[in-house]
Amino acid sequence: MATPEDVMMDVVRFLVSAWQGEPTIEIDTEGLDLLEALSHVLKELKGYLQDGGDMLSEEEVMDELRPICENKDLSISTRVEILKVIEKHLALSSEDQQLISVMRTGNVVALAWKDVDVSAIDPEELATADGRNTLLESLIAQTNEEKQAQALVTLLQLWPNFEEKVYSSTSSNPWIKVCDKLLQLVQYKHISKQEVLELVWHVSKESSGSDMLGSECIFWLLERLQGCGIKVIKYSTKVALLSDDSVLHEKVIEDLKKLEKLEEGDCDEEMLTAFVTRNLVTKILPTVFYGPLVSHLNESDDKELLRSAVNQLQNGGYEREAASLVFSSSSLPRSLCTISSALATYSKWM
Missing domain, CATH: 1.20.1050 (Glutathione S-transferase Yfyf (Class Pi); Chain A, domain 2)
Structure with a gap:
């Protein structure tokens, strides 16, 4: 039996x-x-x-x-x-995990690069950082369309991290190499600008959150995005606000001041929230982005965000603007009609 x-x-x-x-x-x-x-x-x-x-x-x-x-x-x-x-x-086992990494890499490559012989991918080479970097650079050189660009990002997400020192320099950072290729594709119009900019933002946000995109790399990426023109203002601003570097913030604030009229797609909730969390409310007060920020704060249920914006305005000496923001919020009765009483009551409520 x-x-x-x-x-x-x-x-x-x-x-x-x-x-x-x-x-x-x-x-x-x-x-x-x-x-x-x-x-x-x-x-x-x-x-x-x-x-x-x-x-x-x-x-x-x-x-x-x-x-x-x-x-x-x-x-x-x-x-x-x-x-x-x-x-x-x-x-x-570690050997089986390596086999899985090789198979997944081969699958991504096979689907995106039809002319690449995936059988030539050496498992032993793929197990090393140098081997993965060599493969990445080879694929970057053969990338000419959106599907391949997305596949580059997928590979970096799939592979183990490189050594920390690799991410500190723009010349060696794999995320920067991929972003550079993406922006080249936009420049030569191989893929649509909107799609690639969304991908660049996705890459920047993910790598920054994983400490793989330091200030030097963000600065480089910001300059590359600014070189694409004012139409990418949302993406250049959001990338700069990933860092707490005030020099980077000033660079994008200057761009924001140049914009005389907002068009659809020039900002989003993520960007408006970042203005507050990076303590830049007073900096954007004279720009066309302040109006959308007020609307965003009024529509948001985040009282902490609203309080932070009000405090920034007060501390910057903009009492009238701080009171106006309080007045426009639904959390305060309209009967409070003076600046001082509005701010005092608001502070007690919050």
Whole structure:
């Protein structure tokens, strides 16, 4: 009589054979979801091991599955899906994790760069920072369309981080290299400006939040964006406000002062909120962005944000503007008609 361990191994072997197109037993696989079946048997294995089972190990199952994951006759996308299922249920060794990284990288590359031979990607090279950087630079040189640009970002998100010192310089920072290529594509009109600017902002925000985009790199990116013209004011401003560097803030404030009329898309809620959190309310008071900021504060439920803006105006000597902001907020009765009483009552309420 077959044991539970025998049944699990037989199912795994059958699935591997089915993916290779040569099932060892006669079972109709039409309508059978092989990935779902694999997920089910690995889930059962996990439960078996957690219950103290010791007649079958994860490593024995992986020994059966590795050949199919390394089978180059099987599409990369299929192998990646198989690996995702394995990763979900089993504790992988460093070698298996490296295999997954190679497969996922190959899948991203294969989908975006049709002319690149993914079989030439060396797993040992990919395991090193230098090897990943070499591959990245090669792909950047072959990037000419939006799908490829997005794939560059996906690879950096997929790979382990580089050493900290790599991110400190504009010449070595991989995120800066990708952003530079994106802006080149805009310059030569390979992809639409709006799409690439959104991607640049996404990249900047993510890398800055992960301490991969220091002030020097943000300064470089700001200058590149400013070189694209006033039409990118929203993106250059938001990138500058990622940093707490006052010099960067002053550079974008000067651009904001030059703008005489706002057009749709020149600002958004994220940008308006950043004006407050970076203590720049008084700086933008003389610009066309102050009106949208007041509207944003009135429509927002964030009382702390509103209080911060009022305090900045008060501390900057703009009592009338601070009172006007209080008056325009829905949190204060209109019967408070003097500046001093409005601010005093507002301070007590908040």
